[in-house]
Amino acid sequence: MKRYLLSLLFICATGWLINAQEVVFEEYNLDNGLHVILHQDNTAPVVTTAVMYHVGSKDEDAEKTGFAHFFEHLLFEGTKNIERGEWDKIVASNGGSHNANTFLDRTYYYETFPSNSLEVGLWLESERLLHPIIGQVGVDTQKEVVQEERRLRVDNSPYGAFFEVLLKNLYKKHPYRWGVIGSLDHLASATLDDFKHFNKTFYVPNNAVLVVAGDIDVPKTKKMISDYFGPIPKGAEIPRNKVVEDPIVNTVQATYYDPNIQIPAILLAYRTPGQAERDAYVIDMISAYLSDGESSKLYKKLVDEKKIALQIFSVPINAEDYSSYVVGGLPVGENSIQDIKNEIDAEILKIQTDLISEKDYQKLQNKFENNFVNANSSISGIANSLAENYMLRGDTNLINTQIDIYRSITREEIRDVAKKYLKANQRVELEYLPEQKEAN
Structure with a gap:
């Protein structure tokens, strides 16, 4: 009962905090x-x-x-x-x-x-x-x-x-x-x-x-x-031609040799919708669930439990016309980048097949509410959010309502969006390798 009351008080306090953050x-x-x-x-x-x-x-x-x-x-x-x-x-x-x-x-x-x-x-x-x-x-x-x-x-x-x-x-x-x-x-x-x-x-x-x-x-x-x-003259209208990419239908294999590294990396990149679209918000939640931080599924499994990865990371590329979900890792010991890719694919398949647990879903909601509060916790942060929401998302008031989008995303939606965008034949697989030194 005590734990229940504490949880209830936390939920009420969080709700009060979110509502108190309205930016006029x-x-x-x-x-x-x-x-x-x-x-x-x-x-x-x-x-x-x-x-x-x-x-x-x-x-x-x-x-x-x-x-x-x-x-x-x-x-x-x-x-x-x-x-x-x-x-x-x-x-x-x-x-x-x-x-x-x-x-x-x-x-x-x-x-x-x-x-x-x-x-x-x-x-x-x-x-x-x-x-x-x-x-x-x-x-x-x-x-x-x-x-x-x-x-x-x-x-x-x-x-x-x-x-x-x-x-x-x-x-x-x-x-x-x-x-x-x-x-x-x-x-x-x-x-x-x-x-x-x-x-x-x-x-x-x-x-x-x-x-x-x-x-x-x-x-x-x-x-x-x-x-x-006011006295600054208006400029000429800027022509903007939106370029539409052909969809990726076959896996793009890429290799790059970096002279500055000793440990190889694998990066898997999926082209996703522009940041103003609802599916882009769902991808944000999928990214957080799979690969954002030490509490994410992939980090806990590959780094903490199986110990086959030195690091797991995700790199969000949120942009106006298209965004990207990028996930990758560095192997440790005798493990290979192929081992890491196999494990990432296994976790993606799970999220495409089964609903994430209610516990994990609530954890995601808490994470995004915390991010929302932190983004607007300083005057400079508020200024940046106001500018980006107006210019790149077409709605300045998202500074107040964006959290409602995340709150409305369902577990079923997470599964369906993962099925739609996180397909192996729709991605770039980049093997990022140490540059080979020629023997004397």
């Missing part, structure tokens, strides 16, 4: 097409200003890849009113922090300041949009930075190339087929006019969402946004 926001458009989202939270004197641009590696020319990621770096070089090297100093002198990141579909810039420096954040982002300097000095500098980043993260990093290799094999027509960092040869051969054209095309207010979240006065914030962003 306001959104509107400026005349130039910039979408604005405001979230007021005056509990702490902190504010995040963030701008997400609807441009990622998929928007690049196949012969000029790497531009979206390159601009993530280039647009910190300075503007007509911010000298080179001053951006970081301005942020630091106002007690703030900042960063940026790029993925397949979007590029995201953000600053977090004490709330009395809100205007600084708005000014910085309006400068990035209105007055960037796309000059040869900055381009040459950032080419060196990107080259070093590639050497550090891909070329000289153990297992660093698997993302690019998987994308190349998962897609044959879609621009997801090249890596986000792109080709250094393409960047090296690009002209200054190429970079200026990319900026003029994609870095326009009607291709962006501005989020201001935190300790703000809404009328004053709206006035500042109007002053700083």
